[in-house]
Amino acid sequence: MTATMDDPAKLLAAVREFREQVAASVLPLDLPSTAEAKDNRAALLRQLDDYILPRLSSINAPLLAVIGGSTGAGKSTLVNSLLRRQVSRAGVIRPTTTSPVLIHHPDDGHWFTDQRVLPELSRVTGDGDDAEGTVRLAESRELPAGLALLDAPDIDSVVSANRGLSRQLLSAADLWLFVTTAARYADAVPWDLLRQASDRGTAVAIILDRVPPEVMAEVRPHLVDMLRAQGLGTAPVFPIPETTLDGNGLLPETDVARLRSWLTDLANDATAREVVVRQTLTGALASLDSRSEELVTASRTQQRVTADLTDIVNRAFDDSRRGVENGMSDGQLLRGEVLARWQDFVGTGEFFRKVESGVSKLRDRITGAFRGHANAPADVEEALHVGVAQLMEANAATAAAQVAREWRALPAGAEILHAHPELAKPSSDLGPRVDAAVRTWQDEVLDLVRSEGQDRRTNARVAAYGINGIGLFLMLVTFAHTGGLTGAEAGIAGGTSVLAQRVLEAIFGDQAVRTMAAKARAALLRRADEVIEAERTRFLDAVGARTVAADQTERLSRALDAVQAAR
Known part of the structure; x- marks a missing residue:
């Protein structure tokens, strides 16, 4: 009909595709900067539905x-x-x-x-x-x-x-x-x-x-x-x-x-009507450029905001993971109850001064201790379990609190927290999940001991102390570093790790002990990662539900380009 529309069918198809992309575009966050864009999107759809598409589909109406x-x-x-x-x-x-x-x-x-x-x-x-x-x-x-x-x-x-x-x-x-x-x-x-x-x-x-x-x-x-x-x-x-x-x-x-x-x-006058239609339709099509650009800009703003929210989550939970890893090596897991139970098990600091007197004496003393205190390994292991669980849970809770604090300072973050108030604190089942993760790790340590002690000679040595006792020593060696402990605590913790390591080396050899400790440490970090990732995912899912698709702006821009090419 008009000089600017040589192929009306092609133009109509392009506008229909553009309309689909506008309808599919979402601005899920109620940001001050995108409120006007949401109104513009609604007006754009109305203009396409009420004028541009009807006129293109019935050009002679x-x-x-x-x-x-x-x-x-x-x-x-x-x-x-x-x-x-x-x-x-x-x-x-x-x-x-x-x-x-x-x-x-x-x-x-x-x-x-x-x-x-x-x-x-x-x-x-x-x-x-x-x-x-x-x-x-x-x-x-x-x-x-x-x-x-x-x-x-x-x-x-x-x-x-x-x-x-x-x-x-x-x-x-x-x-x-x-x-x-x-x-x-x-x-x-x-x-x-x-x-x-x-x-x-x-x-x-x-x-x-x-x-x-x-x-x-x-x-x-x-x-x-x-x-x-x-x-x-x-x-x-x-x-x-x-x-x-x-x-x-x-x-x-x-x-x-x-x-x-x-x-x-x-x-x-058909020609006069055509002039009017051409003027208005051409103007309406041209207006798509600026109006769709506003929608693209708003989409990119939303993408940037959700990326910022995601960065806050990832920083907090990455810090949480590093906190668990550092806590496994700075000696804090060998404090308090673990130290007390260990002292009940093997005696006072006097015992550690005799560590260097020989492995045979160690073996005799520890064997005697095991026989005289049937529940001692379990008591120390339980105290260690509690310490590891508290380490994981505390770091996960700290990360959740940090995210909530930083999100509240942002309009989009506050909006999500309002919709999901449970995110402001750790998940309700965090404690049981952490407990299960630590117990699973302790079972893995025992499986590791069984795997390494399969030959006859090693198996006999392991039998002298029991699987649980050797497993406990391996757990202690896993947390062997003593950074963060001072004075008598450092001496006792150091003695703990030396004693455990000497016994293990006497049974398995020094290289095998290093390998086993590395495996035990990696296994615990995997379990910690599972806990932390589950907590992280709660926040990422909440952001994801309000995240503009990565290709939304590209699809909208391509559809507009097709309209411009067909005009």
Whole structure:
């Protein structure tokens, strides 16, 4: 149809794909910086659904002129006067038009009875009360075929739903017939919409209604100057003088004759209609560029915010993992209860001064200790279990608290915490899971001892102390470093690790002991990782549910590029 649309079918397909990508795009976080973008996305979808796609899919459909304007401008009276009968309700109670009325020639009815335009509104006919969410269809032979008029609610209605609907209807128009009055033509609200029309290249005509004859020569030129300043200098202006309505509530025929003649000529001239459609459709397509770029920018902002939230989570839980690893080597696990139980088991510091006197004496002393204290290895092992569990649990809890603290300082983080208040503290089953992880690790240590003690000679040595006793020694050697301990504690802990290591070396050899300790340490870190990753995942899942897909912006940009190429 137009010089800018050599292949309408290709353009329609490209716009449909673009519409799918806009609909698929999400802005899940309620960020201050993206609130406007969410409104823009909704408006963009409405424009695609209400105008661009219907017009592209039915390029030869009648031209749709939407009559919009401020409260009390006389829109409905104007429509009725053009048609010379009461079609749209007029009156002094505001708002008068609460739902739109679409007037068309009888031969054009098939273009509007389906959902081609305004798909969200149900169709009704007749003269009953207009229901919310409907558009009333009215036939009129006074209106030429090829042109339809849509009487919209007030753009500044006291009812917010009416204001929103009015703007939606204007976005569905090929042509705006903008009605204002001599008293209100400079109001801010209509000019905001007129600037949008100018920015988007929408075809506009102005009806300057209710102008006292004595000020006509002053008001009309001033309005024309204002239109020119806003890039609407080519918009025709139709002044209608202040007058008395006839007995049917209509304007005198002479006052609307020029406007009716212009509309009739437009309806009867296919080339003129094409010019209007081309102007508005081309402008609407061009407006996709900036509006989709705003959506892309908002998507990238959301991606950046969720990346920041994810970084906070990963830093906190990486620190948590390092805390567990450091706690395994800084001697803290050999403090307190473990030291007390160990002393009960092997005696006081006097014993450790005899460590160097020979392995045979160690063996005798330890063997005796094992025989004399049947529960001693279990007591030390349990104390060690508690210490390891507390180490894991404390670091996991610290990470959760750190994430919650940092998230609360960010709008997006606070939003997620509000939706998931359980994230502010460790998961309810953290303790049992940690307990199970440590016990599993202790079982793995015992399995490691059994595996290394399979030959006859080694097996005999292991039997002298028992699997549990040797396993306990290996656990102690796993935490052999004494950094963080001072004074007597360091001496006792050091003696503990030396004693355990000497016994193990006597049984397995020094290289085997080093290998076993490394395996035991790696096994415990794996169990700690499982606990920490489960806690980390709680936060990452909450972020992930609000994360914009990595390729959302690319898909949207590619779809827009295809539209631009087809225009």
